[in-house]
Amino acid sequence: MALLGCGVVGSQVVRLLHEQADDLAARIGAPLELAGVAVRRLGRKRDGDVDPALLTTDAEGLVARDDIDIVVEVIGGIEPARTLILSALRGGKSVVTANKALLAEDGATVHGAAKLHGTDLYYEASVAGAIPLLRPLRESLAGDRVHRVLGIVNGTTNYILDKMDSTGASFVDALEEAQALGYAEADPTADVEGFDAAAKAAILAGLAFHSRVTAADVHREGITEITATDVASAKAMGYVIKLLAICARSDDGRSVGVRVHPAMIPRGHPLAGVREAYNAVFVEAESGGQLMFYGKGAGGAPTASAVLGDLVAVARNRLAGTHGPQESTYADLRVHPMGETVTRCHVSLDVDDKPGVLARVADMFAKQDVSIQTVRQEGRGLDAQLVLVTHRATDAALSATIEGLRELDIVRGVPSVMRVEGEDNTP
Amino acid sequence: MALLGCGVVGSQVVRLLHEQADDLAARIGAPLELAGVAVRRLGRKRDGDVDPALLTTDAEGLVARDDIDIVVEVIGGIEPARTLILSALRGGKSVVTANKALLAEDGATVHGAAKLHGTDLYYEASVAGAIPLLRPLRESLAGDRVHRVLGIVNGTTNYILDKMDSTGASFVDALEEAQALGYAEADPTADVEGFDAAAKAAILAGLAFHSRVTAADVHREGITEITATDVASAKAMGYVIKLLAICARSDDGRSVGVRVHPAMIPRGHPLAGVREAYNAVFVEAESGGQLMFYGKGAGGAPTASAVLGDLVAVARNRLAGTHGPQESTYADLRVHPMGETVTRCHVSLDVDDKPGVLARVADMFAKQDVSIQTVRQEGRGLDAQLVLVTHRATDAALSATIEGLRELDIVRGVPSVMRVEGEDNTP
Incomplete structure (x- = not known):
């Protein structure tokens, strides 16, 4: 296997590969051998016990080596990570990555390559560190x-x-x-x-x-x-x-x-x-x-834990001559814009303290079909403030309501608008 | 596939197999076909929509059928579940089970059969329902x-x-x-x-x-x-x-x-x-x-969710001509008896309210090398009670201390002894 990147996460991966070598071998059924570590600059001081003989600045050459069957990418960012991962997948190598940016920006390309070449792309470490999610x-x-x-x-x-x-x-x-x-x-x-x-x-x-x-x-x-x-x-x-x-x-x-x-x-x-x-x-x-x-x-060790879990899985798969589940996008659901999202809102308004103000404010919510759950007046006179929490409504209706409120002559300002979550279906 | 048992969990499995048939087929890459459901008695009223034509009381015959490649066991208990699971595994079929009793009592036999015949034994539903654990x-x-x-x-x-x-x-x-x-x-x-x-x-x-x-x-x-x-x-x-x-x-x-x-x-x-x-x-x-x-x-639907997750996994494995990780027992650690376990203890003692009582009680702890973290006297006279919380000690030392305390003439009774957990390394 090859490691691309040897920073906070990579150096922990190297440490754990050493410290837990026997356990990993027993769990996989064969030893994991670290054959090379690609870094940007040689000679930099690194945490952990990285054998200097394994270091190289030629990441592309390392990925292409015939004796490499698994590539772990912990460089992060889009390039050169994407090019290296694609090169590994095209060579039929399994890839373990912690690269959330790449997967979120261009997941289609990397997942597509894994599918096409029938190899593994695992990425547990890309979200929430060691938490299996x-x-x-x-x-x-x-x-x-x-x-x-x-x-x-x-x-x-x-x-x-x-x-x-x-x-x-x-x-x-x-x-x-x-x-x-x-x-x-x-x-x-x-x-x-x-x-x-x-x-x-x-x-x-x-x-x-x-x-x-x-x-x-x-x-x-x-x-x-x-x-x-x-x-x-x-x-x-x-x-x-x-x-x-x-x-x-x-x-x-x-x-x-x-x-x-x-x-x-x-x-x-x-x-x-x-x-x-x-x-x-x-x-x-x-x-x-x-x-x-x-x-x-987050953190080096928790993220490395997730990387190693994936490493054991892809290594087992290779030994069994198979691969894990590929990307599943069959449902192909539309991602709707924020305006269609249904949410609730908490709004504070600085208002004039005179009769009829609440009626005009309430009317502005009603115009957008937004119903009010609670309303409270705080302060009097120049300090008068209305604090409202709405029922569920689309974000578009909520935004339009806020816009309308800002334009009311009796509203001197809208110091705070924030969505409220976790009150419906609270576990 | 065959389902063994159609009670609280089984009937939910049948319902979800129907309701989510298209999603399951898309996720697996092939449809899941329920070919038979073994029950103890025919004609009983069941939740969900179980096709009566699928029901049979001949579980052994169902498991042996050539058109069955996956067996889901939700009968529970040791027998006949063990015999049926072993028969399925020996026939090279994959098994999904929720049977904690069998796995905890005789896991060696069923895991051994799965290993020997190179087939899957999945059991996520046996612990903590739908919680992936x-x-x-x-x-x-x-x-x-x-x-x-x-x-x-x-x-x-x-x-x-x-x-x-x-x-x-x-x-x-x-x-x-x-x-x-x-x-x-x-x-x-x-x-x-x-x-x-x-x-x-x-x-x-x-x-x-x-x-x-x-x-x-x-x-x-x-x-x-x-x-x-x-x-x-x-x-x-x-x-x-x-x-x-x-x-x-x-x-x-x-x-x-x-x-x-x-x-x-x-x-x-x-x-x-x-x-x-x-x-x-x-x-x-x-x-x-x-x-x-x-x-x-627990509960029918959450447990069925775990069963179906396993079902998708073993079905994918069969399509790929492989199987998941087998039981891993290489570390072979000794399970030590409770006496060697290190824990802490909360003890209430009814004591005589006179000088020297605390010294004699404390001495009993010291004899067993158990150190006291807190001690508090409550009540006076006949109602005097000492409430103690220890530092970490072996359960054997804590038990011996309690035995010793019971025998002290100044201790009228030991109304409560309970272990304390979660104060060290609290997350």
Whole structure:
């Protein structure tokens, strides 16, 4: 086997291949031999005990070697990872990858190559680290009908939101703390703008609904606009703000919505208790009911654990002369735009404190067929604020309502709009 | 395929085979055809839409038919299930079973037959219903080193203990409520005495530690002795009592302990929040860290979901001319007796209220090398009670300490002894 990339995850893979060599051999039925490690630069100091003789900068040459039958890709990003993976698959080699970006952006190409060449492409490590999630969706739930996948799949943003919730910190201060502790990168864009979670949501939706879903299909909002005030008022009302990835079948079952955005969830909901950088994902299946998977969603060792699990599987398959299940997209469900998604909304309005204001606000919701679940007035006079929570409505109707409210002369401002999740069908 | 048994689970399997026929065919690559259903008696009214023409009382004849390549066994119990499964495996047929009792009592025989005849034996439904747990242990964590599996794997006893905790009910009253709601059977022995959980613990331990573990290896205590007072005093101290299944590697890694018993866990522990008949299992792996799996652990539809997931897998394997991973017992770890298990203990003692009592009690702990973490005196005079919580010690030392305490003249009684779990390495 060959390893492409030897950073945080790769060096842990090398360490575990050494430390657990006997166990891995016993579980597979043959030893795993690491024949080469492709890196960008030689001579760099690396964690773990990577034999310098195995290192090469010629990744393409390594993948092409005749004595390589399994390729593990932990470089990340689109190129050169895609070219190397395709080259491996075309050569009939099995591939294990942790590359969520590639699978979410161009899964069709890599899955297509695996299918065409009858070889394995395993990628458990691409979503939620060591938490077994893709294999359960792909195999354990293969006899069930998944309705919804809802969860926290990005540890960095969960750490930031958890700190904001527990200490009252601002987004910027919480981000700095996360960076100091190594939970967030120097350029945190991929995490805080929701790109990482959106890639994972695309992968989960594709598996759950047997359809092809790409990152471009995912409605994405990050957490950079969340203020300490948002967090505090959510807290005061018994909610906590989490960045959720939600993949859900429409009510008629004919399309799916896939989205990543911050949402308020009740403090009693199991996802509200997911602290620090942990991940947790709910899967709601027709027969199986509510299932939850929880654990460390990132980090070198947990991700390496998932890589090694896949490595054992593809190695067993090779020995048996077979391969695992291929990509399943037969259902080919349409991914509907965010406007068609049915959700609920929490809105705070700064309003004039005079008779008739509530009637005019309520009328604006009624015009869009959005019904109001609760409304509360806070403050008096110049500080008057209306806090409303709606019943379920399409996101388009909710957005149109908010737009209309902004234009009302009695509304001085709309300081907070946030979706509410986890109150219906709460496990 | 043939179905053996058509009760609560079997009738749901039949229903789902009908309702999801197109999806199952697309996921497998070929339709699943139900060719026969073996039942004990014809003419009985059954849930779901079982075609009467498929019913037969000749299970052995059905299994032997040439047109049957997959056998699903949901009869339960040792015989005739074992004979039928062995007959199917010897005929080269794939078997899917939900039979925890058989696997825990005589797994060696059935796994041996599957290995010898190179065919599949899948049994996800035998533990924790629809919660994907066996496949993650067997495959996803195949590249990791599991240290401990700890969880709630019996919904009936969790329902009873949850009611006792939330309403203050006695064991008998809570059991009656569980029976009225269908959560407990008329003869609740298998659940309340821990036999069901012990069978599941044996299966989990075997998979987690790549060793052969049988039900007879499992230390088992039920919940029938738990009183409303036990529950109330646990509650007063911030604990909740749960029936736990615990499979853990010893500190030196050379043996494993497998046990089922009620234990006090802190209310902040994630397992403390598992309500009603839900199941939840923690897996602690060296690289993967703490993982939790949560969902409905029993019931017709959730169990049928697990059966169908396995059915898709074995059908795919047959089409590909291969089979999944066989039983893995290479590590062959010794299962140590309960006395060697390291745990902690909560003890209440009715004592004489006079000087020197605490010194004599403390001395009894010291004699067995058990150190005390906290001690508290409650009441005065004739009502004086000492409540102690120990540090970690072997169960043998803890038992010897309790025996010694009972014999002290200053100790009038030992109203409560219970193990404490979940305070070290709490996720």
